[in-house]
Amino acid sequence: MVQNTLIELQAIEKVYSLETIETRALQNINLQIAQGEFVSIAGQSGCGKSTLLAIIGLLDVATSGTYLLAGHDASSIDRDERARLRNKEIGFVFQSFNLISDLTVYENIELPLTYRTDLHSEEIKEAVHESLEIVDMVSRKDHFPSQLSGGQQQRVAVARAIGGKPSMILADEPCGNLDSKNAESVMQLLERLHAEGTTICMVTHDPKSALRAERYVELFDGQIVSDELIVDQTRERVFQAQLAALGGHKLSNRL
Amino acid sequence: MIYSLFNKTDLKYTLRLLAKKPGFTLLSVLVLAGGLGLSIFTFTFSYTMAYKPVDLPNGDSIVRICAGTRNSGCLPIKAFEFAAIRNEITTLDRIVALAxxxxxxxxxxxxxxxxxxxxxxxxxxxxxxxxxxxxxxxxxxxxxxxxxxxxxxxxxxxxxxxxxxxxxxxxxxxxxxxxxxxxxxxxxxxxxxxxxxxxxxITDSLLQPIENGLTTVNPVATIREGESRASASSEMNRLMSRIRQLYPIDSNKEYSSQFQRYLDGVSSGHVTTLPQSLMGGLEGIVMTGVLNLLAGIVFLLACINVGTLLLARVNDRLKDISVRVALGAPRKRLMIQTMAESVAIAVLGGLLALLMAGGGMAILSVFISSAFEGGGSVPFWYSFGLNGSTLLAVIIFVGLTLLLTSAIPCWRIVNGDFNAVMRDGTRGALGLRSGRLSRSLVVVAIALISLLLYVGVLAGGSAIKMKEILSGVDGENLLGAALALDPERFPDDQRLQFFRSLNQSLSQDTGISNSLVYIPKGSVSVNTSSGQNIQATFTAVLGSLETFGATLQEGRRLTEIDSVGDQAVAVISRSLADRLWPDTSAVGQELLITSSESGNALSKRVVGVLDNRPLSGLFSGQFSLSPSTDAVFLPITLSDPNSASVLVKYSGESERAIAAVSRVLRSLDPQSDYFIRNWEQQLTGMFMAANYGMSIVIGCGLFAFLVAIAGIYGLTKNFVDLHIQDIGTRRALGATDRKISQTFVLRGSKQLVTGFVIATAIGIPLVYAILLVTGSSLVDGTMLAILAASIGTLFTVVFLAIVFPIREILKLEPSEALRHQ
Known part of the structure; x- marks a missing residue:
């Protein structure tokens, strides 16, 4: 077992049933993530990355298998406790930002903190301002999400995720809707948070983003096909694979 | 051009959309048909009552000539005054005096x-x-x-x-x-x-009346070619003002408040249509206005409901519409496509509404015919049914519906950022605007339904109250007649003698048990020893108070001797006696009363106490929805005016008693015409009418309430549905189920309170104005209880409309809610 294991998945399966059709989204997933790690989960579209992240983030439950969160069996905890854990221990960053359109930037960041009972209003205010400063959005705190660019919205989403100082941040394609400049800005934010000791688990299909993590997990058809620390060889392998895929695509276009 | 904007494929697409969600189509059509049907029914009802041209060859030009202003209603004109001015009228021809x-x-x-x-x-x-x-x-x-x-x-x-x-x-x-x-x-x-x-x-007394006589006529005429109702009204007003200067009102008499109002009103005049002449002036205008206001509110609610359902459909189809935009569909075409669905729903709803309104009219006709003894006393233009005007109303209503129900979805099309929808599925600004619109619609719907509650409860309460009061009036074996004695033939002493002879002659008939001549004189202020001021009804009487069912509880009755030489005695009701002298007998006590009409303070000795059965104002044409049981009865004296009423209690067959009363009146005053009223028959008709009125108001009100409640449920549910992704996000951020429910209930409460405050700000002054005009003090415990219950239901529905959909959404895993489009 990895030292200070935060997340441990044992033989996780997830099956979606739609009328008579069963789709096996995840099969026999075994994964351990230690505290302070920066893990990227990569793979082709539909391979189960987001499903895996939803299970890790307690947004969904596995059909079978065991999920230990900080050593506690997460599958046996009730809805309210799951909500409390999501609020206190997990920060989410979504591809489509998922900011609440009726709330201002400030209110969006403040929102998860208002669900906590251990924070006073002054503490909440302080935490929101701190987060706004980190993502450099203080000047936009009274704007509504619709008044912001995609990059700005994602920075707000990051601020919201880190406001409560969670143990881990789960990011689902955080740069998927952003241009390269904004994507870089978000990636730098995540790296900075990781450097400060936050565990980060990021789902992405972008190899460039994936390789900025320290560990690379690759999924194919709902199964982990690769799990390795990112070293130069990893970068080389992923680059070659990407090149081959790109070449194949070009070839198929020509045909 | 039209073909390119709406072609066969679009038609098939529209039909497919309707068929794809039959529940939605059915609900939309039913909600619209309900609101539309009720509006058409009410419109046709008030149109037939007040505005429909009478079915006569020159019906458009026939008018009634009235004393009084439009607000006072069409009052009869004194025959001698009319005789003095009829030859001077130039704007009317074929003037007919009639009673x-x-x-x-x-x-x-x-x-x-x-x-x-x-x-x-x-x-x-x-x-x-x-x-x-x-x-x-x-x-x-x-x-x-x-x-x-x-x-x-x-x-x-x-x-x-x-x-x-x-x-x-x-x-x-x-x-x-x-x-x-x-x-x-x-x-x-x-x-x-x-x-x-x-x-x-017509009798000579009407055609060549005595100067200053009290007999009245209700003339009709046709408007002279080239003239209008307005010019004729103006001329009548001028002539009536002049006649008042020639014959000023004798202000020394203590007239009844009703008669005083009449006298005040007849310094002016106007002409009006036959239907309008029966509408009762300002009160009629207000009641028709209230009825149409209710129908309008229901119609607006139905449109908002259907509009919102269509808006929800557009929300569902955002992706689809986005693809069409991407493929180059012009917005005009998209708008027409959206309107096509509205057209189909409005046409279906309109047809169903027409059937519903027609059915309602048929039931109304049957009911009115039975309530008014086979239609005998129903004005001839009261033919309720679907006709050209109704069909025109349907077309107008359907057109309005299209405008209102298409306006909202089209707004969505014109203002939607479909590029954003295509790009990432986020609702962004669309979501914010849509959320605001949805919230605004809920607030408007709540404001409308609350207004509906205020006015509906008032209208329903009036009908219930009227039924209660009518059921409390003992009209069994009771006849009545209005007595307007000519002052020339019946000066003060002769008049009192006439009333006395009338009672005596009636008492000689074996079929007549009691009779009472009475003059309602409005109200008096009674001053108590503790400085309290009590308002009591004030009636001058001669004869037996038992005629209208009252029984003597203490002391003695008023007798004929009390009427001679002003004996300064009074009989009062039990409630007044108990309030004035709670610990001792009222008999023998001195009563200080101040007439509200003359302002004179009078001291009277109480000689008797009656039970609390009031002499219904109905018997003197002063029906009140808030009759008081505090009453003072004084003997009729020489100073009382010429106009009085008589009530007769009989046994046996009504026809025989009627003939007997007719004979007695004719023997005492052969020159006048007296109309005998059978109160039992009259009350039965009125009771049935009140019953029907109550059923119709409560039925329509309940229906409207249900339509509105269903609409609010739909609006609120739609609002919650629009926030499924938000709920998913909140849950991802750690909100518990309870916290999410609380958040949305709080939001709903804000909308509810805002809507309710808006309605209250409009409703309370409106209700107050209606009560002021109708002169009733209806707001009692029962009314408040009904209002509280209705408001409670409204609050509960809004609460449930939030809690139930949220419970359903909370059954989803957060990840499913986040994925929701």
Whole structure:
């Protein structure tokens, strides 16, 4: 077992049933993530990355298998406790930002903190301002999400995720809707948070983003096909694979 | 051009959309049909009552000549005043003096039958331009002094009294004790000027009245070519003002408040249509306005409901519409496509509404006919049913519906950022605007339904109250008549003698047990020893108070001796006695009263106490929805005015008693016409009408409430549905189920309170104004309880409309909610 294991998945399966059709989204997933790690989960579209992240983030439950969160069996905890854990221990960053359109930037960041009972209003205010400063959005705190660019919205989403100082941040394609400049800005934010000791688990299909993590997990058809620390060889392998895929695509276009 | 904007494929697409969600289509059509049906029904009802042109060859130009202003309603004109001005009127021609709408009794085969008669000049039939179906109309010679008594009868009584026997023409029937020859029979449905079933030549007392006499006429005329109702009204007003200067009102008399109002009103005049003349002035205008306001609110609610359902459909189809935009569909075409769905729903809803309104009208006609004894006393233009005007109303309503229900979805199309929808599925600004619109609609719907509650509860409460009051009036074996004695023939002492003789003569008839002559005199302020001021009804009486069912509990009755020389005695009701002297007997106590009309303070000794049965104001045409049980009865004295009423309690057959009262009145005053009213029959009709009114108001109100509640449920649910992704996000951020429910309930409460405050700000002054105009103090415990219950239901529905959908959404895993489009 990895030292200070935060997340441990044992033989996780997830099956979606739609009328008579069963789709096996995840099969026999075994994964351990230690505290302070920066893990990227990569793979082709539909391979189960987001499903895996939803299970890790307690947004969904596995059909079978065991999920230990900080050593506690997460599958046996009730809805309210799951909500409390999501609020206190997990920060989410979504591809489509998922900011609440009726709330201002400030209110969006403040929102998860208002669900906590251990924070006073002054503490909440302080935490929101701190987060706004980190993502450099203080000047936009009274704007509504619709008044912001995609990059700005994602920075707000990051601020919201880190406001409560969670143990881990789960990011689902955080740069998927952003241009390269904004994507870089978000990636730098995540790296900075990781450097400060936050565990980060990021789902992405972008190899460039994936390789900025320290560990690379690759999924194919709902199964982990690769799990390795990112070293130069990893970068080389992923680059070659990407090149081959790109070449194949070009070839198929020509045909 | 149209083809390119809406083609066969679009039509198929529209039909497919409707068929794809049959539940939605059915709900939309039903909600719209309900609101539309109710609006059409109410519109047709008020149109028929007040605005429909009368069905006569020159119906558009026929008017009633009235004393008073439009707000006071169409008051009768004193016959001598009318005689003085009729030759000066230039804006009207074919002016006909008539006194109508009263009951006379026709004795036939030993039985008396109540018939509504009109005393008229022969020219009435020329104005109507309708020929008798048999015989002839009245002729100039019929109204000459000394002419043989003749009558023209209506089709209804020809059938009901004479079994359609043609030999009745030329034969003699007994009308109010006078043998009268039937000279003509009018065709079916003819009741001109309103509800008449029999026409008699006008009497000399009406045509050449005594100066300052109290007899009145209700003239009709046609507007002269080139003139208008407005110019005729202006002329009438000028003439009536002038006549008032010539004959000022005697301010020394203590008139009843009703009579005083009449006198105040007759310094002005106007002309109006026949339907408007029966609408009762400002009160009628207000009641019609309230009815139409209710229908309008229901219609708006239905449109908002359907509009919101369509908006929800557009929300569902955002992706689809985005693809069309991407493929280059012009927005006009998208708008037309969206409108196509509205057109289909509006047309289907309109047709169903038409059927519903038609069914309602058929039921209304049947009910009115039975409530008014086979339609005898229903004005001839009261034919409720679907006609050209109704169809026009449907087209207008459907057009309005299209405008309102398409406006909202089209707004969505025009303002939607489909590029954003295509790009990432986020609702962004669309979501914010849509959320605001959805919230605004909920607030508007809540404001409308709350307003509906205020006005609906007031209207329903009035109907319930009226029914309660009517059921409390003892009209069993009770006859009544209005007495307006000519001051020339009946000066002060003669008048009192007339009333006394009337009671005496009536008491000699074995079939008559009690009689009471009374003059309602408004209200008095009664001052208590503790400085309290109590308002009590004030009536001058001569005869037996037991006639209207009151019983003596203490002391003695008022007698004829009390009327001589102003004995300064009074009989009061138990409630007043208990309030004034709670610990001791009221008999023998001194009562200090101040008349609200004359302002005179009078000291009276209480000689008797009656139980709390009030003398219904109904018997003197002063029906009140808030009658007081605090009452003071004083003896009629020499200073009382000429106008009084008599009530007669009889035993045995009503027809016999009616004939007896007619005979007594005719023997005491052969020159006047007295209409006898059978209160038992009258009250039964009124009770049925009130019952029906109550059923219709409560039924329509309940229906409207249900439509509105369903709409609010839909709006609120739609609002929650729009926030499924938000709920997912909140859960991802750690919100518990309870916290999410609380958040949305709080939001809903804000909308509820905002809507309610808006409605209250409009509703309370509106209700106050209605109560002020109608002069009733309706707001009692029951009304408040009904209002509280309705508001409670509204609050509960909004609460449930939030909690139930949220419970459903919370059943989803957060990840599913986040993925929701």
């Amino acid at each position: 109508g709408g009263g009951d006379v009794y026709v004795e036939f085969e030993g039985r008396a039958h109540r018939v509504i008669a009109t005393h008229t000049e022969w020219t009435l039939f020329e104005v109507a331009q309708i020929e008798p179906m048999m015989g002839r109309a009245l002729l100039p010679g019929d109204q000459e002094p000394g002419a043989d008594p003749v009558t023209v009868i209506g089709h209804e009584i020809w059938q009901s009294l004479f079994d359609g026997d043609e030999s009745i023409l030329g034969s003699t029937i007994n009308v109010r004790g006078i043998n009268t020859r039937v000279v003509g029979i009018m065709p079916e449905g003819y009741k001109f000027p309103s509800t008449s079933q029999l026409w008699l030549p």
